[in-house]
Amino acid sequence: GAVVSQHPSWVICKSGTSVKIECRSLDFQATTMFWYRQFPKQSLMLMATSNEGSKATYEQGVEKDKFLINHASLTLSTLTVTSAHPEDSSFYICSALKGGRTGEQYFGPGTRLTVT
Amino acid sequence: QKEVEQNSGPLSVPEGAIASLNCTYSDRGSQSFFWYRQYSGKSPELIMFIYSNGDKEDGRFTAQLNKASQYVSLLIRDSQPSDSATYLCAVLSNQAGTALIFGKGTTLSVSS
Numbered sequence: 001g002a003v004v005s006q007h008p009s010w011v012i013c014k015s016g017t018s019v020k021i022e023c024r025s026l027d028f029q030a031t032t033m034f035w036y037r038q039f040p041k042q043s044l045m046l047m048a049t050s051n052e053g054s055k056a057t058y059e060q061g062v063e064k065d066k067f068l069i070n071h072a073s074l075t076l077s078t079l080t081v082t083s084a085h086p087e088d089s090s091f092y093i094c095s096a097l098k099g100g101r102t103g104e105q106y107f108g109p110g111t112r113l114t115v116t
Numbered sequence: 117q118k119e120v121e122q123n124s125g126p127l128s129v130p131e132g133a134i135a136s137l138n139c140t141y142s143d144r145g146s147q148s149f150f151w152y153r154q155y156s157g158k159s160p161e162l163i164m165f166i167y168s169n170g171d172k173e174d175g176r177f178t179a180q181l182n183k184a185s186q187y188v189s190l191l192i193r194d195s196q197p198s199d200s201a202t203y204l205c206a207v208l209s210n211q212a213g214t215a216l217i218f219g220k221g222t223t224l225s226v227s228s
Contacts, residue, residue, distance in 0.1 A: 002162075032214050034215065043204075043218065043219075043220040043221060044160070044204070044218050046215055046218075049213070049214065049215055091157075093159045093160075095160075097214055102148055102165075102167065102208075103147070103148040103150070103165075103208035103214065103216060104148075104150070104162065104165060105150075105162070105206075105216055106162060107152075107159040107160045107161065107162075108159060109158070109159050110158070110159040
């Protein structure tokens with residue numbers, strides 16, 4: 001199997017606070033994980049690629065100082081949304097790369113963030 | 117420009133019919149091809165992947181790849197109402213590192 005978990009599954013926070021989302025690969029090691037954001041009825045948007053032991057690579061237009069990514073082990077990557085604002089409210093989904101160059105990605109269940 | 121194109125649909129089929137979902141990609145150097153299913157409000161689930169030209173079958177699902185035409189498709193036989201979802205085509209390109217390039221998805225509706 002290839003199971004990826006995310007925690008929390010949903011979170012409500014006040015504007016200006018920070019929120020940390022964890023992504024874990026439970027039954028395989030993932031040197032690379034990805035963070036996506038998806039707004040209602042829109043397609044997946046890749047935010048960043050997270051590599052174990054190195055800095056994340058952010059997609060164009062994604063603020064690296066606002067979305068802090070740490071990939072401290074082969075099974076855990078975290079995304080911290082700093083100084084959250086209502087426009088950051090979205091569905092955040094991580095995925096983990098299994099299979100190296102074959103490219104198979106397995107997604108976590110997602111975290112629904114609401115900023116009030 | 118690396119692109120993956122899908123018809124957004126909705127594609128409507130009756131229960132028991134074959135649903136055919138299509139995807140084209142622009143990067144001829146693409147290596148691996150994936151189909152994900154995403155139910156409303158949920159995250160994507162990998163249902164099929166294919167690397168070589170031809171057909172690959174897994175239960176009711178068949179993926180078809182034609183690299184010369186830069187075309188990949190997914191056939192769902194004996195469609196069930198539970199197959200109603202958005203189907204995302206994704207491509208691994210040499211030019212994008214390990215990140216997949218996703219299409220915008222095709223919404224499938226299976227009526228009982």
